[in-house]
Amino acid sequence: MKKIGILFGMERSFPKAFVEAVNEMNVDGITAEPVQVDVVQQAIGTDYAVIIDRISQDVPFYRAYLKNAAAAGTAVINNPFWWSADEKFINNSIAISVGVPVPKTVLLPSFARPDDTTDASFSNLAFPLSWQNIFDYLGFPVFMKPHAGGGWKSVFKVHNVDEFFNAYHQTGQLVMMAQEAIEFEEYYRIYCIGRKYVRIMPYEPRNPHHLRYVSDKHPSAEMEKLLTDYVLRLNNALGYDFNTVEFAVRDGIPYAIDFCNPAPDADVHSVGEENFRWVVEHAAKYAVERAQAHRDGQMNLTWGDFVKRSVTESELPASEASKKTSKSGSSRSKSSKKTT
Incomplete structure (x- = not known):
């Protein structure tokens, strides 16, 4: 058994x-x-x-x-x-590598020093940071969020430099990201199970939590195809077999906002009865x-393409790895242009 x-x-x-x-x-x-x-x-x-x-x-x-x-x-x-x-910042980098649009994002050192460190621990860190370069790159408004973690904890939307630093001073030892705010016309939260079962759910993150799945937005056939493609690219690269991906659509372009949700909300009272039935059915099907x-006596984990490619290329001579990476990047670039 x-x-x-x-x-x-x-x-x-x-x-x-x-x-x-x-x-x-x-x-x-x-x-x-x-x-x-x-x-x-x-x-x-x-x-x-x-x-x-x-x-x-x-x-x-x-x-x-x-x-x-x-x-x-x-x-x-x-x-x-x-x-x-993994964490949200490296996930953004991986998304870019597979041709999925993401908001412009910058990593910030924690405002407060980590425990057991002193000023001398940061000999390699510029002080002050080139803040104006950051603001010029991102523009305003900006979202500040932890580079790891979720649940909308310690997330700030700031509209100017004063608000930015006021929020930053509240973040303590959290390593934060500053991210371009995508002012969207449509927003979708998408379940992906087994890197093959996909369910696109209209979503409104500005609503109270219990009403976020109440939205009158629905993707066109073309947008549905593009969203599905991007979801599969992300989960195949990251190696997640149970995940949700959130996209904010601005000017017809879906930007991946949050796609590090390996234990996503699946409560019937928040996702709704229809979505709940879908995720239960497909989670059970995939688990079976x-x-x-499953094979006894061997590893039965799955790994994403990012890790598998890294391991494979690390075993190649440097010249061959460089050629392979260049070719792969070229292929992804062509694929991205074709789908967008």
């Missing part, structure tokens, strides 16, 4: 419905249940073939548990090693696919 587990925190509607959906599929030799964690011993695996991770971003103990499980052969969705390594593909 191959077991599929779901690891979760305070949420209730999705985990319960997911377990029921898998078990109602009546796939021979496969069952689902909430994960039970007891003693975690090094290099000892779990009895789960697949685990859906919904909580380790908030519980470091769970993240370590999942890495240990993955190293012993469990297919963890999403890959806990990559999830530990991964359980069927």
Whole structure:
């Protein structure tokens, strides 16, 4: 019997419905249940073939548990090693490399020094930064947000230099991004499961949380095709098998705003009944696919093209790697021009 587990925190509607959906599929030799964690011993695996991770971003103990499980052969969705390594700023760079538009963005050092550092720890950092160059590049208004994390925590929209520094002074030790504000005509939040199942949801981030999926905007057939293409490019590059991507559409161009959501909201009360049914059905379907593909005694994780390409090219002689990267970049550029 191959077991599929779901690891979760305070949420209730999705985990319960997911377990029921898998078990109602009546796939021979496969069952689902909430994960039970007891003693975690090094290099000892779990009895789960697949685990859906919904909580380790908030519980470091769970993240370590999942890495240990993955190293012993469990297919963890999403890959806990990559999830530990990525953040929003590098994701933007990866998006650019695969031809997906993103807002102009600058990384900012934390306003307050990290613990156990002094002024001498920053010998390589210019002081003051070339602030005017930053403002000229981004323009106003600007969003300031943590370079890692989510949930609209510590996010500021600022309209001038005074507001910028007032917000910056409130961010403490957070490493922040300053990002061009995309004044959009349409906005979409898009589920992507298994890097193949895609659901485009009209979304209005300016509404109260419980009303954000209430929107009268709907993509044209051409826009739907472009959004789907961009979502698949991003998730294939990043290696996420359960993610949401948010796009703000300005002048017909969809800009990827937020696409580091490996445990996205799936509560029936916020996403709505129709979206909820879709995500439960496709999460269950994909988890069963991964359980069927699971092989004992080997690694069962998936990795994104960014990591796989980096590993492959690092093993090539420098001259060959340079040629391959140049050719790949040229192909992506042509593809981007074609789709936009």
